[in-house]
Amino acid sequence: MTASPRPCPAQVPDSSAALRLARFFAAGCLGQALAALVRAGVVREMARDRPSVDELAHRTGTDPATLSRFLRAGEAAGVFVEDPPHHFALSDTGELLAEGPGSLGGLLELANTAPVLAAWSAAEHTLRTGESAFAAVHGSSVFDHLAQAPTLAGAVGRAMGASVAAELVPASVDLPSARHVVDVGAGGARLLTALLAAQPHLVGTLVGVPTAAREQVAEELRRSGVRSRCRLPDGEVLPQDGDVYLLCHVLPCLDDEDAVSLLRSLVPVLREGARLLVIGFVPSARDRTPVIPALDVWMAAMCGGRQRTEHEYSALLDRAGLLLHARHGVRPDTECVLEVVRR
Structure with missing residues (x-):
């Protein structure tokens, strides 16, 4: 009996390489699972206390058995912690x-909305x-789509919660000498509300809030107690009396x-x-963290835009x-502020 020939090394799968590639698939699945947990209010309830899975399912109107599977997927990724049994809590990451x-x-929720996922399916x-996949799929730019899509506009506003600009701007710029701050192209009110x-x-003006998000933005300003100090004009006409203009x-x-x-x-x-x-984000030409190139591809597919170096x-x-005039913040993996003046 003749023995079967042994495969050459090139034919033997590298298990570590296969695992690295499999993690990309797993990351996509986990991202959608976590976004579903955010949208369903599960994460909000977990932030309040540590209910059992059954109680958590009752509060959020989810299926207990399936909820348990979603939570265990998050636990395997270090997002949740099970302690005691059948009780899950948010980890430091979660x-x-x-x-x-x-x-x-909010950023995870935005990345997994139906319009964005449909655009990603056309990334080719x-x-x-070199053109926007979003525009090719939906027949309009992201910005035109936002004007008529309150769900997506709300997700964009919540995604801005990932920005640390509210802490970064006061630490970088002398705001006490300013009076009027104008947020241009605002996806939401979080930055200006915090300032x-x-x-x-300070008084403020939000310019360019999508029509579909205006009521939500106005309510956020009211809840924060700053509505009386913030203008929310129609259209995109820029105020002439601003001391600080923001492009976040x-x-x-x-x-x-x-x-x-x-x-x-x-x-x-x-x-x-x-x-x-x-x-x-303002990455250096040589030192780019893994997140920045991914965001660069995201901008290309969604908006036809790109991340840029300081140069x-x-x-x-x-x-x-x-x-x-000046740059505040030097780490490539965090946000920074570019201070700009007329030439």
Whole structure:
């Protein structure tokens, strides 16, 4: 009997390499599972106390057996902790899903909404053309879609909760000398609400809030006790009397031409002493964390935009007649503030 030939090394799967690839599949599944738990209110209830699975299912209107499976998937990833049996709590990682400053729950929810998932299914369109897959699938840009889609607009607003800009801006810029702060292209009210609450002398204006999100934004301002100090005008006309103008995670949503166009529209209102703060990730050309390239691909597929280095931002600003005056924050894996003035 002739023995079967042994496969050459190239034919033998590398189990460690296969496991690394399998983790990408698992991460996608887990992301959707966690987003479902956020939307169903499960994470909110877990942040309050540590109920049993049955009690948690009763509170949230979910199926107990399936809820247990979802929670165990999260436990395997270190998001939840089971203690005692059949009682799950948020781990240190899981606490980042709960509502509040720095929450990543809204970002995870946004990434797993139906319109975004449909766009991701057409990512090959972006790969081949360099154009937005979202626009190809839905027939309109993300921004036009937001104006008529309250669910997606709300998810965008909640996703902004992941930003630490509310802590970063006061630590970087002398706000006591300012009076009027204008948030341009605001996806929500969280940043300006936090600034107004912490700085009682400030008044604010939110420009560019999607129509579908206006009532939700106004209610957030009321709950925070700052509605009387914040204007919420129709349209996108920029106030002329701002001391500080904010662009928080806006420019990465735009291609270079649209980004320059937006920046040029700000030049006339940046009178002497006024400043523009561009807030977002600004990776170095060489030292990019794994998150930044993933966000770069996300921006390409969703908006046709991109993440940019400091050099690339400087080039955009120069084309618009602006000057990068200072950079606050130096770590590539966290947000930073680019302080911009007229040239």
